[in-house]
Amino acid sequence: MDYDRSLLLKTARKSLETYFSGEEYVIPSTQIRRGAFVTLRKHGTLRGCIGYMTGIEPLYKEVFILARDAAFNDFRFPPLERAELEELTIEVSVLTEPEKIETLDEFVLSRDGIIFSQNGRRAVFLPQVADETGWDKDTLLSELSLKAGLGRNSWKSPDAVFMTFQAEVSDESNL
Numbered sequence: 001m002d003y004d005r006s007l008l009l010k011t012a013r014k015s016l017e018t019y020f021s022g023e024e025y026v027i028p029s030t031q032i033r034r035g036a037f038v039t040l041r042k043h044g045t046l047r048g049c050i051g052y053m054t055g056i057e058p059l060y061k062e063v064f065i066l067a068r069d070a071a072f073n074d075f076r077f078p079p080l081e082r083a084e085l086e087e088l089t090i091e092v093s094v095l096t097e098p099e100k101i102e103t104l105d106e107f108v109l110s111r112d113g114i115i116f117s118q119n120g121r122r123a124v125f126l127p128q129v130a131d132e133t134g135w136d137k138d139t140l141l142s143e144l145s146l147k148a149g150l151g152r153n154s155w156k157s158p159d160a161v162f163m164t165f166q167a168e169v170s171d172e173s174n175l
Contacts, residue, residue: 003032003059005170008092011060012038013172015067020082028060035095035165037126038066040080042087048074053098053115053124053165063092091171093126098163109137112164116144116155123148127167 007028014025033055040048048070056062067090071080080088098115101107107114113127123144130140145154154160 003030003034003094004028005092005168008060008063008094009090009170009172011063012067012090012092015064016071016080016085016088019068019071020085025064027064030058030060032059033057033062034059035097036062036066037093037095037167038063038070039091039093039126040067040070041089041091042084044089047084047088048077048080050074051093051095051124053095059094089172091169093128093167093169096166098165100161100163104137104141104162107137107162107164109140111166113167114140114144115163115165116141116148117161117163118148118150118154118157118159121148121150126169127165128169 011027017023018025035051035053035055036059037049037051039046050066050069050073052062052066057065095113110130111127113125115122115124125140125144125147129135133140135143141155142152145152148154
């Protein structure tokens with residue numbers, strides 16, 4: 001691990017706090033570029049999740065941006081309100097490079113995240129989704145197909161393309 005997990009979480013938290021306060025926060029410097037997701041939970045329930053599969057910005061800057069995107073630009077939820085800030089738990093997932101797999105036998109539930117592509121549509125589940133939902137492999141792949149805007153069994157099609165990745169997950173509740 002070539003980054004500080006607690007500093008990633010602090011950067012994500014400061015991103016939201018400074019959005020509301022207007023204060024400055026000096027984003028820690030790094031040359032590391034990795035894919036990352038920021039997940040927000042309110043009392044354990046998903047409140048926002050946004051990420052990049054590959055490093056667009058230096059990692060701490062990327063997490064700063066993603067925290068705000070998860071709070072204010074996740075179309076599944078209304079924008080975060082200041083009063084919710086103290087009720088949130090932040091999770092940061094730093095990703096390995098995705099690798100194409102030839103068969104779903106290579107996909108290990110709970111260890112791997114998965115990217116599903118078909119007919120120009122795409123969807124992603126982080127590795128922790130299986131444990132959080134209790135889904136088995138078939139259910140997870142069916143839900144992934146639906147998330148991509150395709151039919152429940154689209155993942156079974158011969159033209160389905162899959163990639164897997166792993167994530168190093170840091171969570172405020174574990175500090």
